[in-house]
Amino acid sequence: MYFDSFAEFLQMGKHGFYVWTAYGVTALVLVMCWLSARGSFLKTTQRLQQQADLVQRGVPSAQHTENRK
Amino acid sequence: MLSVSLKRLWHKLGSPRWFFALTETWVKAAGWAALVLLIWGSAWGLGFAPADYQQGNSFRIMYVHVPAAMLAQSLYIGMGVAGFIGLVWRMKLTDVAISACLPLGMAITALALFSGSVWGRPTWGSWWEWDGRTVSTLVLFFLYVGIYALREAIADQDLRGRASALVAMVGTVNIPIIKYSVEWWNTLHQPASFGLTQKPAMPSEMWLPLLVMVLGFYAFAAFVVLVRMRTEILNREMGARWVSDWIQARSGR
Numbered sequence: 001m002y003f004d005s006f007a008e009f010l011q012m013g014k015h016g017f018y019v020w021t022a023y024g025v026t027a028l029v030l031v032m033c034w035l036s037a038r039g040s041f042l043k044t045t046q047r048l049q050q051q052a053d054l055v056q057r058g059v060p061s062a063q064h065t066e067n068r069k
Numbered sequence: 070m071l072s073v074s075l076k077r078l079w080h081k082l083g084s085p086r087w088f089f090a091l092t093e094t095w096v097k098a099a100g101w102a103a104l105v106l107l108i109w110g111s112a113w114g115l116g117f118a119p120a121d122y123q124q125g126n127s128f129r130i131m132y133v134h135v136p137a138a139m140l141a142q143s144l145y146i147g148m149g150v151a152g153f154i155g156l157v158w159r160m161k162l163t164d165v166a167i168s169a170c171l172p173l174g175m176a177i178t179a180l181a182l183f184s185g186s187v188w189g190r191p192t193w194g195s196w197w198e199w200d201g202r203t204v205s206t207l208v209l210f211f212l213y214v215g216i217y218a219l220r221e222a223i224a225d226q227d228l229r230g231r232a233s234a235l236v237a238m239v240g241t242v243n244i245p246i247i248k249y250s251v252e253w254w255n256t257l258h259q260p261a262s263f264g265l266t267q268k269p270a271m272p273s274e275m276w277l278p279l280l281v282m283v284l285g286f287y288a289f290a291a292f293v294v295l296v297r298m299r300t301e302i303l304n305r306e307m308g309a310r311w312v313s314d315w316i317q318a319r320s321g322r
Contacts, residue, residue, distance in 0.1 A: 002117055009116060012126035018191050019129050022184045023111065026133040029180045030107070030289060033173055037296040044303045048316040055313070 083160035085302040086311050092295050099292035106285030113278035121275075130188040132279055136286035137181040138206065142244055144174035144290060145209060148216075149241035152234030162298075164230035165305070167237060168220070169297035173290060175213040182206060193257050201250035202258045205243060212240040 003009040012019045081087050114132035121128035148170045155163030185203065186196050197203070216233050223229035251258050262270040269276045306312050 002119055013120065015125055015127040015191050018127055018187050022130040022133055022187045025183055026180060029176055033176050033293050037293045041296055041300040044300050045316065048303065048307065048312065049320060052313055052316050
């Protein structure tokens with residue numbers, strides 16, 4: 001560890017505010033990018049799943065109802 | 070003989086179905102690699118790398134700013150190359166790739182600008198400078214926004230694909246401008262500290278964490294772009310036999 005104590009680590013000399021803001025926002029942006037990609041993947045697979053269930057229950061022509069979004 | 074199999078491979082590469090099957094395992098690998106590398110690199114850069122003798126601890130922002138800026142440009146180059154291939158060979162997959170790189174590229178470019186601003190305040194004494202590299206990166210951001218708006222505005226899938234491919238391709242002229250901005254104009258940005266032929270201008274305790282972070286950012290991008298591409302492929306191929314087979318196999322697990 002470069003710093004002598006945890007308090008010094010948080011303080012980052014006199015640059016704590018800038019360093020932690022940069023890292024915090026980076027973490028936030030990356031997590032949001034991941035969650036939004038994951039969200040649309042789940043939405044799509046759920047829709048596919050519903051369609052597959054309809055087909056399995058024998059609802060006619062369910063397979064081709066939503067060809068294009 | 071060879072040219073025939075090469076041609077077959079080329080067509081396979083453009084097939085969404087083949088790509089979808091191929092990337093099934095890649096997604097997970099990229100995601101885990103990103104998680105490990107980013108946590109490892111951040112801990113190393115924040116807590117273990119020595120402070121800069123001039124900038125103090127504010128230089129630690131480099132470990133997120135530099136990878137973000139590199140990735141912002143790489144994703145754009147990726148879109149430009151995909152656009153070119155799509156226009157010349159009429160592949161379906163390239164438009165899928167553009168649509169997947171776009172939102173991530175926009176967010177990462179904004180992140181590069183923001184982290185640069187937060188680094189600029191303690192280092193240059195100002196949140197914003199009309200510096201060559203800063204401005205050309207802002208132009209990059211507007212290129213992403215422009216293509217995004219273009220895609221939202223055009224309903225026809227084929228036309229949307231061709232229009233965004235063209236703009237993505239033409240916009241790549243901005244990339245060398247960002248690269249050489251530090252040489253062409255008076256700038257506050259420092260010139261590249263790394264090159265393939267020269268020794269890095271900083272000690273290894275400082276640049277090794279940067280290497281880990283750069284790899285982490287690229288693994289993260291691979292992960293998100295693959296997830297988005299796979300989603301887009303499912304959306305476009307909805308109703309195809311292989312998609313319903315896949316979803317059934319998935320729910321069977």
